[in-house]
Amino acid sequence: MFHNLFTEEKVEMEHLHATANLLLEKPPSELAILSKNETALIRKIRLQTDSLNLNNLTRTNAYLHFFIRHPEIHWSLLAHIVSRNGGYHMTDLKGGLIKHLLSTKKKEAFFHFLERANALIFYDAYPQLLLYEETKRQQKSLFHLLPAFHASSFMYMMWNEFLSTKNASLLTTSLIVNEQHYIEQRLMHLPFVKKHVLNTWQFTLQEWGRMTYVLLPLQKDQHIRIVGQAIDSFSDLTKRIEYGKHLYHSLFHPSILKGACQFIANYPHTASRSDYSEQFFSPHPHSRKVQSPFLHHAWPNIRHSFYDLSDWFTSPDMLSLLEPYPPSEPIDITDEYYKKMTAFSLLSHH
Numbered sequence: 001m002f003h004n005l006f007t008e009e010k011v012e013m014e015h016l017h018a019t020a021n022l023l024l025e026k027p028p029s030e031l032a033i034l035s036k037n038e039t040a041l042i043r044k045i046r047l048q049t050d051s052l053n054l055n056n057l058t059r060t061n062a063y064l065h066f067f068i069r070h071p072e073i074h075w076s077l078l079a080h081i082v083s084r085n086g087g088y089h090m091t092d093l094k095g096g097l098i099k100h101l102l103s104t105k106k107k108e109a110f111f112h113f114l115e116r117a118n119a120l121i122f123y124d125a126y127p128q129l130l131l132y133e134e135t136k137r138q139q140k141s142l143f144h145l146l147p148a149f150h151a152s153s154f155m156y157m158m159w160n161e162f163l164s165t166k167n168a169s170l171l172t173t174s175l176i177v178n179e180q181h182y183i184e185q186r187l188m189h190l191p192f193v194k195k196h197v198l199n200t201w202q203f204t205l206q207e208w209g210r211m212t213y214v215l216l217p218l219q220k221d222q223h224i225r226i227v228g229q230a231i232d233s234f235s236d237l238t239k240r241i242e243y244g245k246h247l248y249h250s251l252f253h254p255s256i257l258k259g260a261c262q263f264i265a266n267y268p269h270t271a272s273r274s275d276y277s278e279q280f281f282s283p284h285p286h287s288r289k290v291q292s293p294f295l296h297h298a299w300p301n302i303r304h305s306f307y308d309l310s311d312w313f314t315s316p317d318m319l320s321l322l323e324p325y326p327p328s329e330p331i332d333i334t335d336e337y338y339k340k341m342t343a344f345s346l347l348s349h350h
Contacts, residue, residue, distance in 0.1 A: 087271030109196035154313035176244035218259030245325035271295035
């Protein structure tokens, strides 16, 4: 049954191409006249999104609570996992793994990069999730309101496709493609980001050494094992999309999902790596373990403004990015991960 999740997309491509061509000729526009209820709903969703877009902890928990309410939206659980990892990378900057490799200025630049990516994705995606929730509650599509949140016309098409087909994997892949394009356009090409993050030797060192991981901890019989992958070429849009597909495939694999959900339920997100390894990491500065602080001890909350309202979806050729990830068995990387972290910890202290 699992593999069937990833075999229906090709059937729908011809239909999606036709829909995309129509959308690109005449994009959905924000209605000039909205009902009082629609206006109130838009305001409510904006306020909810703004209040939860406070920091990595609030975003990560919002994705999880949404998945608990609507488990058919696989992307919200995937977003929870990815956002957990974003939090770990934020606190690493003040912890024992890489803090000695970076100046204060560089730490702040790396943090603002990670925080901005986390906030941008939430700003774009969470209103879409809340619109789906209200669509489900009212039992009628409300996705004609997506332009009020400046969502891509691509997601207008894909949410309506999901209402029709209930294809959870296609919707998840669509959201992966959408969010990576969203930050590509608004973050990855900024001169500040290129100069102070992506083109720095510290960033290159981590990628070259494959020290940057996206981790998927699992709880099995009171033990925590780790599935995941080392990340390189993070500045490559297509690679980031492929990483997202791979992580989704791993997370919802029948041998993984139960253990992942048990870990998530039993270990609330603090952004300290001690969440998944109290043996190796500690949030306390004077421990003999590798320091990995709680987020609220490491960084302040940042207020963001969101000013780029353009749409990345400009060609039906972009639909080729919806190709599903080839089925493969998730790989346990627990031993490999801890060996590399031990070596990196020793390196960072010399």
